[in-house]
Each structure stands twice: as C-alpha cells, then as structure tokens.
Amino acid sequence: MMRSLWTAASGMIGQQFNIDTISNNLSNVNTTGFKQNRPDFEDLLYQTTRTAGTPATEETLVPVGVQVGHGARVAATQKIFTQGSLQNTGNVSDVAIEGEGFFRVLTYDGTYGYTRDGAFKIDSNGQLVTSNGYRVMPEVVMPEGFIRESISISQDGRINVRLPGQDDPVEVGQLELYRFVNPAGLQAVGENLFKVSSASGDPIAGQPGFDGMGKTIHKFLEMSNVETVKEMVNMITAQRAYEFNSKAIQTSDTMLGIAANLKR
Template sequence: MMRSLWTAASGMIGQQFNIDTISNNLSNVNTTGFKKNRPDFEDLLYQTTRTAGTPATEETLVPVGVQIGHGVKVSATQKIFTQGSLQNTGNVSDVAIEGEGFFRVLMYDGTYGYTRDGAFKIDSNGQFVSSNGYRLMPELVLPENFIRESVAISQDGIVTVNLPGQDDPVTVGQLELYRFTNPAGLQAVGENLFKISNASGDPIGGQPGFDGMGKTVHRFLEMSNVEIVKEMVNMIVAQRAYEFNSKSVQTSDSMLGIAANLKR
C-alpha cells in the first residue's frame, strides 16, 4: 500500500485536533480568566534509504541522503498565559490580577486549585468563595455587620471594610497570590481551575505587587485572552491544510486505481 495514504491521513488527524483546539478557544471567548491553548506538532520518524556521507567512490562521499517522512503528530498543547483585558464590573467581590499569579482555592477533596478567575462571591458566612463554592485561601471572612459597598481591596491585596458607627475602615484580611516556574505545566481540570504537576513546580506564594507578583485590581475581572480574529485565521489555515491532505489521499487512491487497472 502506498505510504502517502498513511502520511496524508496523519495530516488530516493532526488538523482535526487543531480544529478541536481552536473550537475550544472560541467557545471560551467569554470565560473569565480563560487562557487559550496552542497545539504543537512534530514530524514522525523518517525511513532512510541512503545515508548522507556514504562513500560514492574511494575519494568522494554522497553529499545528501534519501529520507522519506511518515507524517505528523501532536507533540503538545500549551496554555498561553498572556494577560487578558480587564473589564470593570463594579461588583465588590470581583478581583482581577494584573500581572503574574493565581488565586488559590480549597476544593472539596482537600486539594488546592489555582485560578485566574476572580469572580468571587460572598456567602452567608461572609466568606469569599468561587462560583462553585470553593473557599478562597487564605480564608477571607468579613464581619457579620459589615457594610457591603464599603468593601475595598488594595493593589497589594489588603481587604478593608467599614462597620456601622465607625468612620475608619477596618482591615479584615490579606489576599495572597501564587506563581509557578512553569505555569504551562499546570494541569487544567475545568471550572477555571488548574492543579499543580511535576512539570509546573511547587507554588511560590507572595503578596500582590511584591516579588514578581501581579497586583490585584478591585471591581474588575480579567477576560479571556482569546483573540477571535487570530483564531478565525488559524481555523482557515487548518481547514485548508485538512483539504490539502485529503487531496493527497484522493491522489494516492487514484494512482492505486491506475495501477490496479493496468491488466485488462
């Protein structure tokens, strides 16, 4: 069977994966704190029928060899952690990160999740939680009789509120951010959360605005960093590449048909 059939088929499979990745990016264009994926490809093994440098005569060498490739495969999918645009929401429990860092939440199984989604809620206990009820860590609990609209979070993560009968705001907590040596090595688990892996390294905690951490921006949310125009261009390129590979399959099939019809 012709090698080109399988080579072109690997190209079609690779471009289908490319389209799947682009579709996921576009479907999350309005997801708070979402970071787009980029697929990376690599060529497959080569069959070497003649090695470069093989002696041609006693005094000369073959300058180039003969190698035949076997197609392409997906080598990695990488999260691109570029800054998303900030949107002013006016909500007292919304916090965006401008710069490097993640919020940490405590999941139901006792493990930590890391997120750029700062769309927190204040539950019945006055505690900051994620949309799925995961508690922000370190815990941030507001006093029972706090004035909701007085909640303020500074760029270095200090949380203050006003209490009835008091003119001066009261400090009730301190936000912390966490960064990683290799954030692209984090494992995405859905719900806008990441978990640490051996590739990401251990989390490095710190106060916002210090030691390389980003700053916190109150009453703002970080939007997705998906760029629709670029994704559409990538989709067109992937579609055309898929078509070209399908043409290779058709051409190989046509050549096989010609060979099969030689004897008539």
C-alpha cells in the same frame, strides 16, 4: 499499499485535533481568566534509503541522503499565559490580577486549585468564595454587620470594610498570589481551575505587588486572552491543510486504481 495514504491520514488526524483546540478557544472567548490553548506538532519517523556521507567513490562522499517522512502528530498542547484585557464590573467582590500569579482556592476534596478568575462571591457565612463555593485561601471572613458597599481591596491585596457606626475601615484579610516556575505545566481541570503537577513545580507564595507578583485590581475582571481574529485565521489554515491532506489521499487512491487496472 502506498505510504502516502497513511502519511496524509496522519495529517488529517492532526488538523482535526487542531480544529478541536481552536473550537475550545472560541467557545471560551468570554470565560473569565481563560487562557488559550496552542497545539504543537512534530514530524514522525523517517525512512532512510541512503545516508548522507556515504562513500560514492574512493575520493568522494554522497553530499545528501534520501529520506522520506511518515507524517505528523500532536506533540503537546500549551496554555498561553499572556495577560487578558481587564473589564470594569463595578462589583465590590470582583478582583483581577494584573501581572503574574494565581489565586488559591480549597476544593471539596481538600486539595488546592489555582485560578485567574476573580469573580468572587460572599456566602451566607460572610466568607469569600468562588462561583462554585470554593473558599479563597487564605480564608477571608467578613465581620458581622459589615457594609457590603464599603469593601475595598488594595493593589497589594489588603481587604478593608467599614462597620456600622464607624468611620474608619477595618482590615479583615489579605489576598495572596501564587506563581510557578512553569505555569504551562499546570493541569487544567475545568471550572477555571488548575492543579499542581510535577511539570509545573511547587507554588511560590507572595503578596500582590511584591517579589514578581502581579497587582490585584478591585472591581475588575480579567477576560479571556483568546484573540478571535487570530483563531479564525488559524481555523481557515487548519481547514485548508485538512483539504490538502484529503486531496493527497484521493490522488494516492487514483494512482492505485491506475495500477490495479493495468493490463498486458
């Protein structure tokens, strides 16, 4: 069988994966704190029929070899952790990260998750939690009878509230941020959460605004960093590449048909 059939097929499989990735990016264009995915491709093995540098005569060498490739495959999918735009929500429990870092939350199985989604809530116990009920770590618990609209979060993560009958606010907690040597190595697990992996390295804790950490911006949320125009252009490119590979398969099939119909 012709090698081009399998080579072009590998290209179609790769472009299908590319479209799947683009679709996921576009579907999360309004997901708070979402970071776009980028697929990376690599070429497959080459068949060498003549090696460069092979002696041609006693005094000369072959300047270039003869190689033919076998297509492409997906090498990796990478999260692009560029800053998303900040949106003013006016909600007193919303907080965005401007710069590097993640919030840490405690999941139901007792492990830690890391997120850029600062759409926090205050539960019936006065505790700061995520939309899925995961507790923000270190724990932040509002005092009984606090005035909700008096909540303020400074750029260095200090949380203050005012109590009835008091004019001066009271500090009730401190937000911490965590960064990683290789954030692209974090494992995305859904629910806007990431988990630590051996590739990401251990989390490095710090106070917002210090030691390379980003600042916490109160009453704002970080939106997705997906650029819709760029994703649409990538989709068109992937679609055309898929078509080109399908044309290569059709051409190979036509050539096989011509060979099969040869007569003496």
